[in-house]
Amino acid sequence: MRFQSCEAAFEVKHKDVLGRIGYLTTCRKRIETPTLLPVINPSKLVLTPKELDEKFGVRALITNAYLVKKRFGQEAIEKGIHRLLDFEGLVVTDSGAYQALRYGRIDMQQKEILDFQEAIHPDVGVILDVPTGNSDANQAKLTVEETIRRADEAVKLRRRKDIAWIGPIQGGTHLDLLGFSAREMSKRPYPILALGSPTVVMERYRYRTLVDMIVTTKMNIPPSRPLHLFGAGHPSMLSFAVALGCDLFDSAAYALFAYEDRYMTEDGTLKLENMEYLPCGCPTCTKSTASELKSLGPDERARRLASHNLWATLLEIKKIKQAICEGRLWELLERRSRAHPALLEAFRALGKYAGFLERHSPSNKSHGIFYYGIESIYRPEIVRFRKRLDRYTRGIAKPCTIVLFTQPWGQPSEAFMENAKAVAKRYLGPSYKDALTMAFVPPLGTVPMELLDVYPVGKIAISSDLDEETIYEAVKFSRKILAKIGHNLITITDGSPQAEKILKGRAWPGPKVTANLFKEDIEGYKQNTFERTREKISS
Ligand SMILES: [Zn+2]
Numbered sequence: 185m186r187f188q189s190c191e192a193a194f195e196v197k198h199k200d201v202l203g204r205i206g207y208l209t210t211c212r213k214r215i216e217t218p219t220l221l222p223v224i225n226p227s228k229l230v231l232t233p234k235e236l237d238e239k240f241g242v243r244a245l246i247t248n249a250y251l252v253k254k255r256f257g258q259e260a261i262e263k264g265i266h267r268l269l270d271f272e273g274l275v276v277t278d279s280g281a282y283q284a285l286r287y288g289r290i291d292m293q294q295k296e297i298l299d300f301q302e303a304i305h306p307d308v309g310v311i312l313d314v315p316t317g318n319s320d321a322n323q324a325k326l327t328v329e330e331t332i333r334r335a336d337e338a339v340k341l342r343r344r345k346d347i348a349w350i351g352p353i354q355g356g357t358h359l360d361l362l363g364f365s366a367r368e369m370s371k372r373p374y375p376i377l378a379l380g381s382p383t384v385v386m387e388r389y390r391y392r393t394l395v396d397m398i399v400t401t402k403m404n405i406p407p408s409r410p411l412h413l414f415g416a417g418h419p420s421m422l423s424f425a426v427a428l429g430c431d432l433f434d435s436a437a438y439a440l441f442a443y444e445d446r447y448m449t450e451d452g453t454l455k456l457e458n459m460e461y462l463p464c465g466c467p468t469c470t471k472s473t474a475s476e477l478k479s480l481g482p483d484e485r486a487r488r489l490a491s492h493n494l495w496a497t498l499l500e501i502k503k504i505k506q507a508i509c510e511g512r513l514w515e516l517l518e519r520r521s522r523a524h525p526a527l528l529e530a531f532r533a534l535g536k537y538a539g540f541l542e543r544h545s546p547s548n549k550s551h552g553i554f555y556y557g558i559e560s561i562y563r564p565e566i567v568r569f570r571k572r573l574d575r576y577t578r579g580i581a582k583p584c585t586i587v588l589f590t591q592p593w594g595q596p597s598e599a600f601m602e603n604a605k606a607v608a609k610r611y612l613g614p615s616y617k618d619a620l621t622m623a624f625v626p627p628l629g630t631v632p633m634e635l636l637d638v639y640p641v642g643k644i645a646i647s648s649d650l651d652e653e654t655i656y657e658a659v660k661f662s663r664k665i666l667a668k669i670g671h672n673l674i675t676i677t678d679g680s681p682q683a684e685k686i687l688k689g690r691a692w693p694g695p696k697v698t699a700n701l702f703k704e705d706i707e708g709y710k711q712n713t714f715e716r717t718r719e720k721i722s723s
Contacts, residue, residue, distance in 0.1 A: 250280025
């Protein structure tokens with residue numbers, strides 16, 4: 185997948201779920217994504233840009249053009265933003281819209297801030313949009329319309345051809361407005377799109393709403409266009425944002441949290457005052473202890489905490505990238521969803537978008553899947569196989585169906601098959617040859633024998649002691665499939681406790697027969713049920 189405009193190009197190298205590893209190339213710089221741009225406040229440097237480059241390997245950062253103009257003015261124009269910051273990597277300048285959201289109006293017009301950005305020559309610039317924030321629907325509509333008007337105005341004001349401009353998408357939690365804003369911004373010449381206003385949602389742990397916002401945006405923009413998520417940089421939620429298709433992040437959280445003595449981890453945030461240990465292997469944490477940190481003066485303490493927070497965030501980005509390469513991003517989400525109930529809620533909310541995630545996630549996979557629980561039922565590989573099963577069994581005409589329940593699931597041994605065949609023959613007579621034979625494979629459902637070699641059947645590592653929710657979902661889907669074929673069904677089990685558990689108390693139509701590996705052993709067989717089944721078959 186590749187996007188190319190005159191100011192920037194974006195190329196995707198690896199993909200998993202909607203997450204991707206790609207290269208963003210501007211006129212002068214090239215960076216790998218997903219990446220987090222640390223926010224630099226030029227008047228209050230907790231870590232210098234040079235340190236970010238040399239100690240942390242940061243290749244891209246973001247600073248605020250409004251604050252740079254206020255603080256440095258002409259000096260910034262003379263030096264240019266790279267020399268002013270002493271940073272050779274990719275520099276993004278934000279416009280000051282966020283300051284307007286936080287502190288009310290800012291005293292600059294779009295033309296002034298755009299001209300200034302062109303004068304200091306960043307690699308990527310942002311127009312002066314109007315963040316939706318917490319606005320009600322009427323106000324939100326105005327922010328969307330005004331942002332689009334300014335996007336059009338900015339296109340006319342731009343003079344340079346060597347700055348890639350970000351087109352901000354507003355609308356916030358008003359998803360219809362957000363979708364409209366995303367579609368409109370996609371039509372305009374902005375090589376990078378950005379979802380605005382997520383901070384107000386994240387500060388209240390409304391991650392489920394954030395899922396709705398990101399998916400709505402992705403549904404309304406071209407998949408090849410890189411997407412920036414403004415103001416998101418906590419390691420505990422980055423995997424979700426990446427898995428839903430965000431490529432760039434910026435965050436001041438590493439520094440802001442540090443000033444409040446907060447220590448970031450991928451499992452959440454800890455207060456320094458409650459810490460006895462520093463549970464991290466970064467250079468800062470290996471060189472000091474929790475009590476040493478507590479005893480430092482406020483400036484040095486903030487500096488060390490900011491260093492750790494940034495390490496923790498950058499480390500999480502690396503873990504996410506590695507998970508994408510391995511095709512195990514979903515497994516990472518499973519783990520991160522246990523960091524906070526709000527993240528688990530967000531993870532479960534992915535079920536609502538299972539079809540969309542399946543359509544846009546890669547299909548060329550072959551590795552095994554770890555099934556941890558009911559949320560995994562929505563992962564793209566399982567949704568895709570079930571769609572295939574649904575198509576395969578459409579319009580299929582068979583006199584009867586045999587479903588095999590064996591342990592391990594979906595892997596009947598030759599000895600068992602021999603016994604099962606004998607049992608089926610005895611019950612169905614000569615018509616057993618025309619029966620459709622299926623195996624029960626949780627969590628997928630009943631799978632025809634011909635599809636047992638198809639991915640991901642046989643590649644799902646699942647606990648042998650199935651939980652009730654998984655049984656319920658697998659049986660429900662099986663019944664949907666079996667209902668299409670007809671109800672002339674016999675179920676044959678190997679007599680294992682798990683197989684018995686699945687059949688016990690579930691309303692499977694037709695007789696249940698146990699074809700033991702050692703002897704034919706008919707259990708729970710009701711003559712009248714079978715007679716009725718046979719009558720149906722013969723009629
Ligand atoms: Zn650390």
